Amino acid sequence: MISKSTIDKVYETARLEEVIGDFVQLKKSGSNFKGLSPFTDERSPSFMVSPVKQIWKDFSSGKGGNVVAFLMEHEHFSYPEAIKYLARKYNIEIEETEQSNEQKEQSNERESMYLVSEYAQKYFSEILWEREQGKAIGLSYFKERGFTDETIKKFELGYCLDQWDAFTKAALDKKYQLSYLEKTGLSIVKQDQSNPEKKRTFDRFKGRVMFPIHSMSGRVLGFGGRILTNDKKAAKYLNSPESDIYHKSKVLYGIYFAKQAIAKEDNCYLVEGYTDVIQFYQRGIQNVVASSGTALTSDQIRLINRLTKNITVLFDGDAAGLRASLRGIDLILEQGMNVKVCTFPEGEDPDSFAKNNDYEEVVRYLKENSKDFIQFKASLLMKEAANDPIKRADTVRDIVNSIGKIPDRIKKEIYIQECAQIMNVSESVLFNTLAQIGKKDAAEANKKSKPDQQAFNVVKNEPQQQKVDVQYELERQIIELLLLYGDKDEEFEDLVLKENEKGDLELEPESMEAKVFEKIYLDLQEDEIELTHNLFRDIYYRIMEELNEKENFSINRFIADLDQDLAIEISSILMDEEKYMLHQWERKDIYPKDKKIGISQLVSETILTLRCYLIKKRIGSLQERTLESEGGNSETLEEIMNYIQLNMLLNKKLNRVLS
Structure with missing residues (x-):
């Protein structure tokens, strides 16, 4: 085990922009750096690096994190391997714990x-x-x-x-x-x-x-x-x-050499032998791996799935048992991946074809001859069945069985429609066959995913309005405020509920000076509010502990002590605001407001908005209670009226008009 002191020293010494600069061409953008995503193929930069926060965010793929997270994502190192890589780069001696x-x-x-x-x-x-x-x-x-x-x-x-x-x-x-x-x-x-x-x-x-x-x-x-x-x-x-x-079933030949190209090209060529991989790589096509002559396994597919959702399987021109090989591809479909197949001319295999043709010819051939797996399989098997009705019936079931492996229900419907034309069978027959297969495999499908629990239904293209989870967004903003400004001293305008001369309740402002994290903690404690999302609640308590115990709060040091899931989530929260820099608004005479301008106002408005939201939820649940009881309950009705009055006061403070 690598000692804690070594890990701390690595985080203190390593410079994110230097490490990422070894893999990605970065350009200065304000206080940050930007570059093309190393995970997707793009023309406009969406990859941001913050030297101040020592975190990065790739807006095209959604990935983000600290220096170790980058190495784990880009180089596919384990956590200890990433630490050792950084230790070697910065000449840090690695101490092992007992x-x-x-x-x-x-x-x-x-x-x-x-x-x-x-x-x-x-x-x-x-x-x-x-x-x-x-x-x-x-x-x-x-x-x-x-x-x-x-x-x-x-x-x-x-x-x-x-x-x-x-x-x-x-x-x-x-x-x-x-x-x-x-x-x-x-x-x-x-x-x-x-x-x-x-x-x-x-x-x-x-x-x-x-x-x-x-x-x-x-x-x-x-x-x-x-x-x-x-x-x-x-x-x-x-x-x-x-x-x-x-473990042969968990390894793919060439994955170490191909991993970056697979992620970059967003496609993986899958061949059978060692020399196929090497010849393709030498020709300039580096996103290629081999199953080493074994039947493809779920573990091998998961290795590829970490890098891309797209696989193109390359077959020899005279491959014996092509039909048996096609059956193995159903495993790829089960994992929700997109599969294409490409066969070479008779007498050729990937090795010989790459050896005898230049890069442009190989690329062009692959592009022109790679066909969607389901369509390829349907065409191939229907030719074999030809005029034999029994064979045709078996072929239909075989194709529908493959379609049934696909988790995405929309894709299923599209494939059913296309295969109906290829096989000259009505869509309704194929839908019914798929439904029968779905019922037969219901127990197995239930373990995999809820969408496949039921028999297949035709998907209607009805637009669905995506609902915003208000509480999720507000809790996320509280975490962001704590991370960015938690240790800052600010003057806040607190609101105290008092009766005026007429006996009406009013919110009167009172000034107070406090650190941002103290203000947030006291406000949430006063209203007995606890964050509802597990991830945010976990981060909240960790930040509060860190801010209470340590005089100087460092985001980089804080992230270093977290597991990777929490570190990536925090990086995502912190870097979301940086994406606006990618659009170069200043050139268009548009200047986004800096959050630092009104920290105390931002904190107060966030807490007030959360209060209003929770009050509305409370009013709703009380109203449901009155409907359930005949004639209602006077105490409950009075409580509702008090909450409505408080909600109006809070919204007035937020300068909001309520209908």
Whole structure:
């Protein structure tokens, strides 16, 4: 575990604008910086960085946070990885806190497996580049595939000598433990039959070219090895076995190299093999990953879903079992993603096509031949069914079953309409079939989402007016005021309810000086108001504690101590006002009012507006009570009248006219 003192030092030292400047071209904009979003493809800047607040906000994607949040979003680091990255950048020594023996054992075992895997990658690369056998066999193979030296080094490709235990011996000589070599699957350990006490070791990837498999953050998890001889008994491709650090179903080959391009292009090309990925990347199309020859899993799809909602699956021109592959795509639809498919000309695969065509030709082909999955599947299967009525009926059910996987009900309706035309079947038949499937899978659908609990209904395009949650907006504004001005001293005009000479109630102003957070706290306490939204309530109490305990309130330090969800929410609240700077209103002679001009007025109006809103809610509930009881209740009616009078007084103070 990284010590608290190290994390504090990282936050104190790291400059947000410097770190983000390594990834995004930033330009000065007033006291802030702006640039093009690194998460979406845009022409006008919507990405804002505040050096004063040490937070950022991307208005095109809605993402935001502090320096660590940026690295976690952009580089897809874990929290510890982001801290370590910043520590390295600013030459900060990382201190580790004491762990329990059990934690140490678990951490040490996993870390030891990572270290063994990273050593293996370096060893295989060294063999490829520096040993005669490596150059003659491994390097020659990669060159024949058309890979450049730069590409081979980029993907850290290598070669395992065609000797029984050359790698294992080298690792043991470097003092790596045999148990970790065995756990990672790099070495196979067997008992010597002639001598049970003796163990024999073998290199799992003997005589194979090596493809390291990286995690999202770039650590080596395992390997894929391709044999180069025509040994029919040996598998053409061999993967590392499952281990504590490598789970085949949760990994995509190339994701580390592709993650930024996928997010930027808002699309992911999905291929089958290692060389498909590498050839595409070398050609200049970097948003590509491979399922490594396995059936696509939900965990793999979730990895892509973190980066984009759009997947284009690329198939070989002569892919056998294309229909079976199409069934696997239903998993992608279930996660609400948009799927396209693209098939290459007969005899071609992504590897050969990218190798034999230049960048512009490949891009043009992908653009012109990528088709919507549902439409592609319907057309393909209807051709296969041709004049066979039974096959046609099965095809209809197959297509409707795929449509049923889509969570979005509007998309379902559109696909039903389009497929009805392709398959020459009436829409009503397809709707009824979808409804039957919906009823059959009701129990399963109920677990996934409420919109799919019922049988499918046609969506009517009726405009729905979005309601504003007034209390949510007011509570959000209270949090913003506390964050921006909580420790500021201001003079407030407090309102006291008094009787005038005629005996009528009036609100009389009384001046008081207090810090903003004290004024807000006292007002909410006096009216026994508690924030209703859990997130805001949590932030509210944390801010109050911080402002009470610490003389100098720092937003950056405050955010550093929060979990990422709270930090992102706070950044979003604070940076919302900055979006107006993106429009350059000054050029149009429009000058937005600075909130600092009337802090006390803003605080008072926010609290008053919340009071009025809660009074109206109270009046409404009391009126409902009088309707439920016959003839009403005199005490309740009197209470209603008092609240109405108070509401009128408060609104008068706010200069509002009530009907």
